[in-house]
Amino acid sequence: MERDAAVSVPTLTVAEAERHTDECLALLRALVECESPTGDREGNLEVAAVLEGAMVRAGGKVERIPAPGLGVHLLGRFSGVGRDRGPILVMGHMDTVHPAGTLQRLPFAHVGGEVRGPGIYDMKSGLAVTLAALRILAGKQRGPASDVTFFVTCDEERGSPHSRKRIEAEARAHRAALVPEPSAPGGALKTRRKGVSAYVLEVAGRAAHAGIEPEAGASAIHELARQVCGICDLADPDAGTSVNVGVIKGGTVENVVADAASCGIDVRFFVNTESDRVDTALRSFVAFDKRCTLTLKGGLNRGALEKSEASSLIVKQARTLAARLGFELGEESTGGASDGNLISAVGCPTLDGLGPDGGGAHTLFEHILVDDLPRRIALFAALFESL
Numbered sequence: 171m172e173r174d175a176a177v178s179v180p181t182l183t184v185a186e187a188e189r190h191t192d193e194c195l196a197l198l199r200a201l202v203e204c205e206s207p208t209g210d211r212e213g214n215l216e217v218a219a220v221l222e223g224a225m226v227r228a229g230g231k232v233e234r235i236p237a238p239g240l241g242v243h244l245l246g247r248f249s250g251v252g253r254d255r256g257p258i259l260v261m262g263h264m265d266t267v268h269p270a271g272t273l274q275r276l277p278f279a280h281v282g283g284e285v286r287g288p289g290i291y292d293m294k295s296g297l298a299v300t301l302a303a304l305r306i307l308a309g310k311q312r313g314p315a316s317d318v319t320f321f322v323t324c325d326e327e328r329g330s331p332h333s334r335k336r337i338e339a340e341a342r343a344h345r346a347a348l349v350p351e352p353s354a355p356g357g358a359l360k361t362r363r364k365g366v367s368a369y370v371l372e373v374a375g376r377a378a379h380a381g382i383e384p385e386a387g388a389s390a391i392h393e394l395a396r397q398v399c400g401i402c403d404l405a406d407p408d409a410g411t412s413v414n415v416g417v418i419k420g421g422t423v424e425n426v427v428a429d430a431a432s433c434g435i436d437v438r439f440f441v442n443t444e445s446d447r448v449d450t451a452l453r454s455f456v457a458f459d460k461r462c463t464l465t466l467k468g469g470l471n472r473g474a475l476e477k478s479e480a481s482s483l484i485v486k487q488a489r490t491l492a493a494r495l496g497f498e499l500g501e502e503s504t505g506g507a508s509d510g511n512l513i514s515a516v517g518c519p520t521l522d523g524l525g526p527d528g529g530g531a532h533t534l535f536e537h538i539l540v541d542d543l544p545r546r547i548a549l550f551a552a553l554f555e556s557l
Contacts (some may be wrong), residue, residue, distance in 0.1 A: 180552035182306060184495050187544035187551070190302055194543055195285065197224055198298040201264075202278045202287035206241075206324070208265040214241025214324040217264045221297065221322055228305040229313065230320065237332045240265075241324040245340075248304055252315035258557050259319050259344035259518065261337065261509050262297050262351075263326030267532045276534050284528070284537040295538045296350030296525030296546075297322065303550035314554035319344060326509055329471060337509055341518040346484055346557060349510040349522040350550075352531055357542060358500035360523030361485055364410065365474035366507045367437040367445055369452060371397060372465040373420075377429035387427025388461035391420045394431040396458050401435060404448050410440040412505070413448065435468075438505050442473050472507045473515040480519035484557070488521060491552040497545050524550070 197220075204217035221244055222232050230246035237243055244264075250257075266289030268276075278287040285295075300320065307313050321340055323333040330337060341347060354360055373394045378387025398415050405413040413435065420431025435452070439445050449469060457464050477485075485501060492499035502523075510522035526546050528538035 180491060180495055180548060181310070181312065181555060182303075182548050182551040184497070184544050184548045187306070187547040190306060190547060191540070191543050194298050194302040194547060195280070197301065198285070198290065198295055199278050201294040201298060202290050203273065205268065205270050205273055205288065206265050207267065207269050208325055208327045209240060210270055211239060211241050213270060214265060218242050218244055218324065221264060224301045225320065228301050229308040230304070235336065237324055240332060243324055243333050243336070244322045246320040248314060248318040248320065250316040250318065251313040255316050256345035257317040257319055257343070258314070258554070259321065259340055259347040259513065260300055261347055261349045261513060262293060262300070262320070262322045263324065263509065264294075264297070264322050265324045265327050266292070267327050272534070276536065280540065283539055283541060285540050286537040288536060291352045291525070291528040291536045291538050292531040293351050293525055295528070295543070296352065299526060299543060299546040300350050300550055302547045303554060306547070307551055307554060312555065316557060318554060323509070330509055330512065334512060337512050338516050341513040341516045344518055347510070347513045347518050347520045348524055348553060349508060349513070349520060350525040351508045351510065351522055352525045353523045353527050354502040354504060355527070355529055356500060357527035358502040358523065359485060359488065359521065360504050361477050361481070361501040362440055362503035363475035363507055363511055363522060364438040364440055364505045365442060365445055365511060366471045367449065367469060368471050369435040369437070369466055369468035370432055371401070371435060371452075372432045372467065373397070373430065373457075374463040374465070375427070375429045375431070375459070376461055378427040380425045380427050384427055388459050389427045390431035390462060391428040393457055393459050393462040394418070394420060394433060397455060397464070398433060400455060401452070404451050406444065409444055411444045411448065412438045440474055440503065441476060445470055445473070472511040475511045475514040475520060475522060478519060481514070481521065484519055484521045487556060488549070488553060491556065492549055495545065495548050495552065499549070
């Protein structure tokens with residue numbers, strides 16, 4: 171993936187990027203103080219307006235993609251200044267898990283070496299450093315070496331139901347993808363992400379009076395309890411495959427044999443063959459009590475982000491650039507999923523976890539480390555110049 175050994179020497183140093191930290195923080199504050207929980211149309215439109223303005227100032231041409239009931243997705247196009255080798259995709263999201271009003275409990279604040287606020291780690295700081303790098307390069311009359319598409323959606327925290335098809339289409343049209351989702355603790359890249367499958371197992375039984383004629387009934391709850399043991403046995407810790415029954419529902423009152431019950435099943439896996447194995451096994455389950463009927467709904471939500479030969483080349487290049495910038499860039503695996511899973515699944519080499527170091531994602535302790543901002547800005551600029 172490396173364009174040219176000479177060009178891969180970063181032109182923006184960390185020290186120079188540090189002089190732009192206040193500007194980056196100002197944008198970050200504007201993004202954080204626009205609360206944008208998924209499904210809050212007005213909140214997401216507000217943060218989209220801030221992002222659109224920043225994209226335009228960085229030299230981008232912006233397309234708004236309506237997302238009914240959610241807000242809009244933004245598609246920023248930035249022209250490359252080098253030879254055409256095919257475009258690079260940058261993938262992010264503007265929505266957060268924090269409900270409106272969280273800002274009162276977790277206000278934007280610079281405390282010591284941390285900057286705090288709802289959604290700051292996941293992933294508004296990643297958006298801010300990406301735009302800072304593009305803006306600085308534009309100011310240097312350099313720009314990215316290849317055309318860059320910056321796609322920012324408003325539904326990622328719900329699994330990207332509206333944007334998914336467009337994400338996959340954009341990924342197929344790009345030769346590599348950078349994802350400024352939060353880095354792993356310590357600042358490492360996320361080079362492997364677990365895939366996710368989600369199921370609901372429904373059991374239909376037969377109701378009866380629990381005192382007068384319990385034998386006339388077929389308890390859906392009792393059947394489900396027996397099935398849950400087999401479901402959990404499908405986990406394979408050595409392969410990194412987890413199977414969790416997280417929600418169980420069933421019955422009406424304690425003196426009635428339950429005629430219906432269900433459970434939700436979450437499956438996580440590092441390799442997609444494990445998803446196939448668990449899916450096949452779940453679909454082969456039969457009822458212990460033949461008077462009960464099993465119905466399995468759901469399936470694969472996101473495939474695993476597996477490390478490929480092509481993505482390994484980008485990882486190597488990113489780590490080399492970081493070393494030239496004066497810091498170490500590690501790599502780790504994570505059980506969480508992102509839109510990087512969707513991009514990787516259609517064959518686009520993906521580098522995830524490029525956002526600033528920090529912690530507390532999805533909590534009232536969410537924060538980033540301010541000293542990492544200039545490093546991330548410089549790294550993004552170097553990647554844009556090299557890929």
